[in-house]
Amino acid sequence: MCGRYAMALRPSQVRQMLQDNDDMPVNDAPADEGDGAPRQSYNFAPGYHGVVYRADVSDRGAGTSRAAHTDRNTDSSSSTTTAATADTTADTTTDTTAADQTYPPTDTPNASQTRYKLQSMKWGLVPSWTKRNPDYSSLLKTINCRSDSLATPGGLWSGMKGRKRCVVVAQGFYEWLKTGSGGGGATKDRVPHYVKRKDGRLMFFAGLWDCVRYEGEGEAPLYTFTVVTTDSNERLRFLHDRMPVILEPGSEALWKWLDPGRDEWSKELQGLLRPFEGELEVYPVSKEVGKVGNNSPSFVIPVASRENKANIANFFAAAAEKKKGGSLKAEAGAEEGTGVGEGGQDTALKSAEDPGKTTSSGGMGTPKKGIKREASPSPDPGEPPVKKGPSFKTMSPVKEKPQRRGKISATSNTYKSPTKAKAKADGSQKITKFFVGNSA
DNA sequence: CCAGACGTTGTT
DNA sequence: GTCTGG
DNA sequence: CCAGACGTTGTT
DNA sequence: GTCTGG
Numbered sequence: 001m002c003g004r005y006a007m008a009l010r011p012s013q014v015r016q017m018l019q020d021n022d023d024m025p026v027n028d029a030p031a032d033e034g035d036g037a038p039r040q041s042y043n044f045a046p047g048y049h050g051v052v053y054r055a056d057v058s059d060r061g062a063g064t065s066r067a068a069h070t071d072r073n074t075d076s077s078s079s080t081t082t083a084a085t086a087d088t089t090a091d092t093t094t095d096t097t098a099a100d101q102t103y104p105p106t107d108t109p110n111a112s113q114t115r116y117k118l119q120s121m122k123w124g125l126v127p128s129w130t131k132r133n134p135d136y137s138s139l140l141k142t143i144n145c146r147s148d149s150l151a152t153p154g155g156l157w158s159g160m161k162g163r164k165r166c167v168v169v170a171q172g173f174y175e176w177l178k179t180g181s182g183g184g185g186a187t188k189d190r191v192p193h194y195v196k197r198k199d200g201r202l203m204f205f206a207g208l209w210d211c212v213r214y215e216g217e218g219e220a221p222l223y224t225f226t227v228v229t230t231d232s233n234e235r236l237r238f239l240h241d242r243m244p245v246i247l248e249p250g251s252e253a254l255w256k257w258l259d260p261g262r263d264e265w266s267k268e269l270q271g272l273l274r275p276f277e278g279e280l281e282v283y284p285v286s287k288e289v290g291k292v293g294n295n296s297p298s299f300v301i302p303v304a305s306r307e308n309k310a311n312i313a314n315f316f317a318a319a320a321e322k323k324k325g326g327s328l329k330a331e332a333g334a335e336e337g338t339g340v341g342e343g344g345q346d347t348a349l350k351s352a353e354d355p356g357k358t359t360s361s362g363g364m365g366t367p368k369k370g371i372k373r374e375a376s377p378s379p380d381p382g383e384p385p386v387k388k389g390p391s392f393k394t395m396s397p398v399k400e401k402p403q404r405r406g407k408i409s410a411t412s413n414t415y416k417s418p419t420k421a422k423a424k425a426d427g428s429q430k431i432t433k434f435f436v437g438n439s440a
Numbered sequence: 441c442c443a444g445a446c447g448t449t450g451t452t
Numbered sequence: 453g454t455c456t457g458g
Numbered sequence: 459c460c461a462g463a464c465g466t467t468g469t470t
Numbered sequence: 471g472t473c474t475g476g
Contacts, residue, residue: 003448003449003459003460004459004460005459043476045459045460046459046476047475048476125447128453129453130453135474135475136474136475136476137473137474137475140447140448140449140459140474141447141449142447142448143447143448143459144447144448144449144459145447145448146447146448149447149448153454154446154454154455154456155445155446155447155454155455156445156446156447156454157446157447158446158453158455159453159454174459175459176459176460190460192459192460226447226448229448229449242448242449290459290460290461291460291461291462291476292459292460292461292475292476293461293475293476
């Protein structure tokens with residue numbers, strides 16, 4: 001759940017919306033473009049840099065008052081905290097924290113010193129103690145965090161649930177409905193659905209973030225995030241049994257989640273992670289969204305809508321055209337039969353909300369069909385890790401063995417053997433583990 | 441003490 | 453990093 | 459999350 | 471089926 005979402009706004013637009021519509025202060029925000037800038041995409045996938053909103057605390061999180069700026073009163077934390085302990089019971093009343101008052105926390109004890117900011121972070125949480133750049137498969141396992149995992153002590157999330165909470169800014173998210181599984185174990189078709197707020201406002205997923213510096217001193221810190229999931233609400237149950245935790249803009253719940261004063265996990269915080277109670281809109285969208293790298297505003301338009309009628313017409317027209325083109329079987333014909341309604345997608349784009357800046361630098365020039373691949377020629381500034389390079393054939397199955405004496409210990413990173421499947425015979429295939437490390 | 445796990449989803 | 457298992 | 463690959467030999 | 475890439 002929530003393995004794909006839509007977020008095609010620039011940080012500057014988001015900032016404006018937060019301030020103007022939601023009373024959410026933004027004291028800092030990433031540049032719209034450039035190195036490490038968040039990606040704007042209607043098909044936002046794991047590994048991309050996205051926009052998160054959080055209290056501006058140090059890289060080590062709330063409560064570690066090594067505090068960044070905010071000159072005076074470095075102490076911050078402790079004040080509001082305390083109440084966070086274990087007691088949920090009376091959510092209102094007596095809570096010494098500014099429990100339910102005007103939440104934009106301008107009047108909690110040190111709140112006036114709390115600054116909030118938008119920041120670009122990569123989707124797929126990498127714990128701060130990680131030594132080496134993990135690969136996608138590792139990242140994929142940390143794109144979500146189950147709310148119930150947070151309820152139990154220890155584990156992967158223990159390091160951040162107390163001090164590194166954030167909300168992930170999105171316009172909506174996708175969920176794939178599996179059909180045809182009837183029970184006979186038939187072939188499953190997957191139909192993508194888009195889910196957004198009925199009132200059209202931004203969606204804020206409860207999230208956790210962390211900051212890591214891989215070995216190699218001069219490296220810049222990498223910020224990453226995960227999206228907290230919970231059970232689906234009634235509305236989405238037909239689609240899936242899980243959904244991201246969605247917090248209301250400017251709500252008390254949202255401010256509690258982001259409150260740096262609450263620097264220890266508590267029942268109160270745990271209690272915020274419930275299925276969404278507001279109204280959602282859900283509808284099927286183009287299957288083109290399934291392919292990572294495709295990006296189009298049409299992905300958030302109902303596939304059966306008037307805006308898409310044109311597409312459908314185009315689709316059949318195109319199909320007819322193709323057929324007419326006749327028996328070019330082997331060649332081109334087969335090549336482009338991607339199957340479903342692509343037709344003149346571009347027409348749809350027009351009607352969608354600001355198609356103006358649909359993508360990154362790509363420019364509007366659609367390469368081929370309607371849907372554009374979003375990546376600029378090269379992998380894209382900074383996103384997909386270096387990986388690209390040498391194929392598995394050219395690199396030795398490095399095992400990173402202990403370099404003779406000295407401080408060996410660490411990094412027993414396994415590199416996936418090129419022989420993979422083949423080598424299965426010996427069964428010992430333990431795959432990559434990147435969250436290893438020694439260090440202190 | 442050190443070594444190793446630490447996660448999610450979906451599918452069966 | 454923290455926690456568990458041996 | 460979904461899509462797409464899943465290989466070898468020999469030569470540079 | 472499993473694994474990688476985005």
